[in-house]
Amino acid sequence: MTEPNTNCLAGMQCPRCKLLGPFTISCTAIFILTDDGAECSGDIEYDGGSYCMCRECEHDGIIHDFQTGEQP
Secondary structure (H helix, E strand, O other): OOOOOOOOOOOEOOOOOOOOOOEEEOOEOOEEEEOOEEEEOOOOEOOOOOEEEEOOOOOEEEHHHHEOOOOO
16 A cells, blocks of 8 residues: 655545546746746745646546545
């Protein structure tokens, strides 16, 4: 059995395939953008209403749909 997530994905699991991640999540961040690329210069923010997709089965919804309610 796979151990539950204990860090950034704590309490998250795909409701369809039960995978514990990774997930594709829509986030907001501040970047320094140059002609050579981008560098994140702040926190990455998302909340329960942010888009989320399981990378394994492609089930998608919002973060709230992927939260199990179980926190370590």
